[in-house]
Amino acid sequence: MNDLKTRRGRGLNALRRRLGKVQIPVALGMTLVWMLLFKGFEPRPESLGIALLGFLVSAAIMMVFPLPPIVPGFRFWPVQCVRLFCHVLGKMVVASFQVTAQVFRPGPPVRSSVVAVQMRTDSDLMLVCTAIAASVIPGSVIVEVAQPEHILYVHMLGAESDAEAQESKQIILTLEERIVRALGTRKDITDLEAATAAGKENA
Amino acid sequence: MSEQFVSVLDWVAILCILAGALLSFVAAVGLIRFPDLLSRMHTAAKPQVLGMLLVLLGIGLRIMPVEETGVFDFGTLVLVGLFQIVTVPVAGHIAARVGYRTGRIRHDLVVTDELEERLEAKRRAVRDRPPGEGTS
Numbered sequence: 001m002n003d004l005k006t007r008r009g010r011g012l013n014a015l016r017r018r019l020g021k022v023q024i025p026v027a028l029g030m031t032l033v034w035m036l037l038f039k040g041f042e043p044r045p046e047s048l049g050i051a052l053l054g055f056l057v058s059a060a061i062m063m064v065f066p067l068p069p070i071v072p073g074f075r076f077w078p079v080q081c082v083r084l085f086c087h088v089l090g091k092m093v094v095a096s097f098q099v100t101a102q103v104f105r106p107g108p109p110v111r112s113s114v115v116a117v118q119m120r121t122d123s124d125l126m127l128v129c130t131a132i133a134a135s136v137i138p139g140s141v142i143v144e145v146a147q148p149e150h151i152l153y154v155h156m157l158g159a160e161s162d163a164e165a166q167e168s169k170q171i172i173l174t175l176e177e178r179i180v181r182a183l184g185t186r187k188d189i190t191d192l193e194a195a196t197a198a199g200k201e202n203a
Numbered sequence: 204m205s206e207q208f209v210s211v212l213d214w215v216a217i218l219c220i221l222a223g224a225l226l227s228f229v230a231a232v233g234l235i236r237f238p239d240l241l242s243r244m245h246t247a248a249k250p251q252v253l254g255m256l257l258v259l260l261g262i263g264l265r266i267m268p269v270e271e272t273g274v275f276d277f278g279t280l281v282l283v284g285l286f287q288i289v290t291v292p293v294a295g296h297i298a299a300r301v302g303y304r305t306g307r308i309r310h311d312l313v314v315t316d317e318l319e320e321r322l323e324a325k326r327r328a329v330r331d332r333p334p335g336e337g338t339s
Contacts (some may be wrong), residue, residue, distance in 0.1 A: 036278035096253045099245060102228045109238035110298040116317035136252055136294030141244045142296045144318055145304050155299060157245045 021066035022059050030058035042114055074125055074183045084182035086132055087175070095138040102158050112157045113165040117172045119150040120195035121180055121188045127152070129183060130176045140172070212264050219261030226254030239309040240302040244295055252291060259284050 034040070034054030037194045040047045116128060119127055122131045127150055134140045142151040156168040231312065233246030260282045266276070303318070 033282065036282050039276055041278065049222055079285045092253050096226060099233070101314075102229045103229055103233040103236055103246065109236075110242060111313070112242060113313055114291060114318045116321070131296070132289065135295050139245060140252070141241065141299045142292065143241070145296075146321070153321075155241045155244075157242055177289045 018063045018066070022062045023069055026067075027055060027058040027062060030049045030061070031055045033043040034058065070125060073185060074123075075185055076113050077182055080178070080182040084178045087178050091117075091171075091175075099157065109153065110158055111160045112155060113168075114155050115155055115159070115165050115169045115172075117152045117154055117169055117176075119152065119176060120173075120199075121176075121184065121191045122150065123180075123184065126176070126180055126184055126188060129179045130172070133175055133179060134172055137175075140168070146198040210333075213266065216264035219227040219257045219264065223254040223261065224259035225292070226257065230254070240307050241299060241313075244299050252288065255287055256284055267285050 002057065014187055019195075034057065035050055035200060038050050038054075038109045041056070060174040073177060083188040119130065121127075126149070127145070127147075131152060132143065134152070139157045141155045141157075142152055143155050145151070146153070154168070154172055156165065159165045159168045177196075180188050184192070230246045230251045234243055237246060239244045263277055263280050
């Protein structure tokens with residue numbers, strides 16, 4: 001009898017620990033995806049049920065497959081987010097044309113370089129976002145990431161001289177700045193500004 | 204919605220889809236024309252991102268006037284675009300990394316290579332380490 005009670009207590013503790021794994025912001029994000037999948041945004045009575053069900057499903061998923069929380073997290077800066085979006089979209093269109101020109105250019109094969117770009121913040125999340133954005137923009141592929149040092153190794157298509165390699169490095173740094181200003185925490189932004197100021201003094 | 208507006212939307216949608224298809228075609232040509240794996244990665248992963256977004260936009264404009272297709276709606280298109288953008292870089296990065304590390308790179312086509320220097324330094328560090336010490 002006593003044995004059963006302790007076992008139940010242990011079970012309850014385990015359940016509580018599992019419930020602690022549920023991260024509310026992530027669960028909300030998953031609910032959003034769920035609602036998009038099931039047309040939850042139309043004004044009809046089922047929408048509320050879809051939202052509730054989506055939240056329960058995402059909570060259950062996070063209890064069964066717990067993931068570590070994202071540290072140090074991020075925050076949205078709405079105006080800068082719009083700027084980031086426009087920046088990436090513009091770059092994408094321009095670079096698409098550049099790559100198209102390189103594809104159809106007659107003559108010897110196009111040459112390129114691999115450049116190392118030192119990130120200016122310590123945040124892993126910013127590193128990942130920069131890597132994704134750089135990959136989505138044509139003309140740059142991430143070859144290697146040095147994680148503890150936060151260095152991205154980027155393959156730039158069509159950077160045929162050292163000067164052009166430096167230029168393309170600047171493109172990635174600008175991209176990083178846009179992303180940090182749009183999604184970074186206050187600490188990330190001060191880090192970025194400090195690093196930029198230090199870099200300017202060196203130059 | 205008026206008849207005219209719908210036909211304008213139709214034309215815009217058609218142009219979007221056409222542009223997207225053209226970009227995908229460019230990607231295919233690039234796959235053949237580019238010399239080595241890394242530059243091929245560019246076309247395999249890229250123009251087709253913008254191309255795909257354009258095709259999705261075209262489909263979205265096309266189905267906007269005729270709601271209730273029953274199969275999918277605007278939300279589905281947003282999801283398709285979002286997950287493509289988030290997952291394409293991962294595949295591209297893995298392919299590029301493996302290609303680089305296994306030496307499937309034409310070094311004569313790479314002008315400045317800052318990664319090579321780093322890998323070389325790392326290799327030297329491993330070689331110089333006295334035997335018996337564990338590898339990290």
